[in-house]
Amino acid sequence: MTIRDYIVSFVDPSFPDDAPLPFPVSEMRLKKNHVLTSIGQTEARAYFIQQGIVEISMNNDGNEKILEFFFPGQFTCAYTSFLTQRPSDVRLTCLTDCVLEMFERRHLMEAYTTSLLANQIGRYATEQIFLMRTKREKEFLTISAEERYLNLMKERPDILSIIPVNKIAKYLGVHPESLSRIRKHIS
Amino acid sequence: MTIRDYIVSFVDPSFPDDAPLPFPVSEMRLKKNHVLTSIGQTEARAYFIQQGIVEISMNNDGNEKILEFFFPGQFTCAYTSFLTQRPSDVRLTCLTDCVLEMFERRHLMEAYTTSLLANQIGRYATEQIFLMRTKREKEFLTISAEERYLNLMKERPDILSIIPVNKIAKYLGVHPESLSRIRKHIS
Numbered sequence: 085m086t087i088r089d090y091i092v093s094f095v096d097p098s099f100p101d102d103a104p105l106p107f108p109v110s111e112m113r114l115k116k117n118h119v120l121t122s123i124g125q126t127e128a129r130a131y132f133i134q135q136g137i138v139e140i141s142m143n144n145d146g147n148e149k150i151l152e153f154f155f156p157g158q159f160t161c162a163y164t165s166f167l168t169q170r171p172s173d174v175r176l177t178c179l180t181d182c183v184l185e186m187f188e189r190r191h192l193m194e195a196y197t198t199s200l201l202a203n204q205i206g207r208y209a210t211e212q213i214f215l216m217r218t219k220r221e222k223e224f225l226t227i228s229a230e231e232r233y234l235n236l237m238k239e240r241p242d243i244l245s246i247i248p249v250n251k252i253a254k255y256l257g258v259h260p261e262s263l264s265r266i267r268k269h270i271s
Numbered sequence: 272m273t274i275r276d277y278i279v280s281f282v283d284p285s286f287p288d289d290a291p292l293p294f295p296v297s298e299m300r301l302k303k304n305h306v307l308t309s310i311g312q313t314e315a316r317a318y319f320i321q322q323g324i325v326e327i328s329m330n331n332d333g334n335e336k337i338l339e340f341f342f343p344g345q346f347t348c349a350y351t352s353f354l355t356q357r358p359s360d361v362r363l364t365c366l367t368d369c370v371l372e373m374f375e376r377r378h379l380m381e382a383y384t385t386s387l388l389a390n391q392i393g394r395y396a397t398e399q400i401f402l403m404r405t406k407r408e409k410e411f412l413t414i415s416a417e418e419r420y421l422n423l424m425k426e427r428p429d430i431l432s433i434i435p436v437n438k439i440a441k442y443l444g445v446h447p448e449s450l451s452r453i454r455k456h457i458s
Contacts, residue, residue, distance in 0.1 A: 151412075200386075200387045257412075
């Protein structure tokens, strides 16, 4: 999926094939482990994932926490830093080789002042990120690590073949040994 | 602050005094403890708080969790249900007497199809809610209840005179007794 496909699917089904996007984008091909945004960096770009997985992580006294995995068909960036223009407290890393569409924050901000379509895209993408974050928060508040693991397997059944188990444990907020126990218990 | 003031402050400084809003709003005056949205209800409305505080809470096996307090100058609703049109798993309650501007989801959705301004408002308000939720998630992952309490006091120094201590404990995710210990420790 490309940004153009995203627009047709979710924002404006009548978006013409030959109409220009409301902001310039360029394609990037990046290798696994490439860091898109470092902690401390102020986010000036955003990405749309065509292929691959991007991980958002943060450091807590040397202890890595994984906040989210982003998959093809999703926008991603260090969004808090992107919005506030303060240094990022999260790191964006390509968890696999990635093909991304990249666009500059300043171009998006410019488009936001006049373009209905740019605002529809930005609003819809932000709504989706809000839904992801809220779902995760509610899961942390209300269900066990085992249930969170089962939900993840249901939503992303292929995740275990792509993402190392220690990263899934960091995402679920459990020790790798606890995740092994959960997995044994389920199988 | 009204929606009109919000637009001028955050979205379009040149918005004319006499221009119509992109969707109809009506004022509501509600008493303390009024439930705006019940658990199980599908959210069809959203609100802008002119005066008062709105609480968003959820139930976990009879155990109440407070997800967020909303203050004057903020939009609020059961936003996950509003976006997905599935039954809400949160409850919206007026924690104090409130003056709200209310608007219907269907009017907003209609405005989203053609109005640049409606999309700019929706995008900006969603960005702000995203920032709130993400900040809260990061705080839960990285700092102690005592530090979360100190942050809350710094950001909302008047909160203790308005919101009962047991509700603040539910918001911080600690037992009321732990919050008492934290408060004694600090003073």
